[in-house]
Amino acid sequence: MDNMYSYDYQFRLIVVGDSTVGKSSLLRSFCDGVFSQDPDPTVGVDFNVRIVEVKPGVKVKLQLWDTAGQERFRSITRAYYRNSVGVLLIYDTTNYVSFTHVTSWLNEARAQIQPYHSVFLLVGTKIDRESERQVTTEEGKAFADFHNISFIETSSKSSLYVQEAFTMIAREIYDMLTEGRIHVQSGWDGVKTGPKSANSNQSQPIEIAQNVQPRRNGCCSS
């Protein structure tokens, strides 16, 4: 629990892609370490947190925003791009149509995030279903190369390269930060410094559960 309140930076990432490409499963696999075959569809926007180590001793808290994939929810999800420093563009390797839509997700994200700098990562999911594959690794790679973004294929089911995906984008952002190509700036929540480096007073977790009800429930402490 202490870890949650001790980190050097916080990056805010947004996860986008068509519906049922596996955005929520990927996040679940990463954040909770579990695979749920059929998580409830994300309605609107959802939110996850996890800390990763981008290099020895440097901890980064990833604030992960999950979005609804269905087109009409874009009017809602659009508002959450701006404060993101990283965008995970997700497609389903067993569904070619979802791959063809990546361009439009990329465009939308770019349009919304500018003028701030952001890092993109193209993520193909469900590689455990190799026999059903419709998008080859080469195609994904070519797309990513063309747009000069990173690329990885994952399987949330077998948690294959899930950690790597998030670490990859976190490292990329961290590198840009150290190179000065991305800055911590007020008015923008994409990157923030953590309490560890900013103010050690805040490193104490606040007890929330007890306040909801007089009778202590204690679900978040243990």
Added chain:
Amino acid sequence: MTVGNAPEPSLAAGCVEENFQEWKESMSNEVRLPGGLSSGSRQKLWISLAKNYIREVHLDWDKTRQFAFNPESYPEDEQLNNQIVKDLHRTGCNWSTNEQNRIILQRVLLAFARYNKSIGYCQGLHILTSVILDVMDMNEEHALMILIYLIDSILPDFFSNNLHALAIDMTVFDHWLKVFNPQLHLHLKNLQSTSALNDDEGGNYEPPLLNVFTIQWFLTLFVTCLPRPATLRVWDALMIEGNEVLFRTGLLLWSKLSIAVLKVTTADQFYSAMGHLSVQLLDEKIIVADNLIQEIYNVGPFPTPFLSELRQKFSIQAPSNRTSPTNQSKSKTDLKRIKTKLLDEEIVNFVSCFAILSSSSLRNNRSVEKSNSPDVNQLRQQYKKLQQRNKQVQIISQTSNTQRQCAPDSICSISAGPLVNHLLVKPTDIKRNQLRKNVSSKSLSSKDQQPEEYEKEIQQLLTCLNVPQSNKLPQADSKKTSSDNSIDRFLISRSAQIPKYSSFNPFPSRSFNENVAVNGYKLGLYSPVVTSR
């Protein structure tokens, strides 16, 4: 709990209006009694209300049923089913593991999509339908009736038109919370301001912190956030009293959470805290259904006039002419501060059509009177976008070509016309939106307003951006004038033609003129362009 004075469903359908109102009032009392309705009474209540609605709107039920449940498939069924099938097994209801039940769910969802073409299928409907089917013992015809009543009568426009009614309601909710729980509202506002300090420079245009959660609550009618018994009780009230129940429930839930929320000191802590708090909301010991219902009714008699006032205000205000509304409410001083940036921002985010207009107002929030004309920077950005699009077309046409001579960050010269045309008419987009051709009557009204004119303006804009020598555009100021004019004219015509926020479709894909909209979208006309100052 007996419901002695509830008429039989058949009786309700036939009974006169007076009797129905009387019965409805008695049911309104019934639902707030401790323990609430028995499952049998609930079935009766829901179906009676639904049948009454169908009678009121003179819907020929036999025809509707035959059409909606027609075993033969219609041309648009395939697309609908494609989307529906994705969600059948993830409803949160135990019974969805049963194949037979999933087929019933699919049939009801398809039937509703056939019946209400402007909504079709929207994610979230499957969750609502599952609950209805659960309550109605999997009776698909009754489920369809109730779904129609719920969506058409209780939640009009919630799921259609790219959720624009929901967008308005979120703004309304925010302002109601300000009155209902000023302390919490202020605290949340401060959390957000500290996370985005440059308030005056358009830095902070993210929706209120609560929205992430409130949107889910509203769209799933609390199914995913409250324990089931409480959810059903809320639904009973909702079915009788209308969608104001959503607001009241939402306000009360936030107030319940406020003690914890007031302790957090940053927006991030708030989000983290909500992770725990959401779990607690699902605890039946914390959310006691009887108390919740009691509190919902204790807020005051239905309906609260305040709600419709706020709704009207926010529906009328178009982001382009946000200058002080003439019908400023006589009461409530805080209503006068309604033109807060928060509102601007929110509507900006939802009304993508006005992106360019709003971006200029974003950069200069305080001067709403400012001219709408975009500056050279915007023009340049559009030009850049056009170039990006060109590149994207290239990759589509030659995915296998991996040579990287054209680094994405470098500006490659604009290609010849045909390439751009490919780009502007993206078949997948149009195809995906085919099923939404049936725009609602509201959208039709703006469709009547000479779409050719928009098209012409867009075409002019296109020509300006696409002339062979246009690669000089960012540097050549002489070019700017003509392009500026056409954008200007386009914007002026748009803002003049669209008088009411509620009378147009905010999303390009289904707006008044699909082609113009799609073209404009591809040009980046609909994306908020925020330039740093």
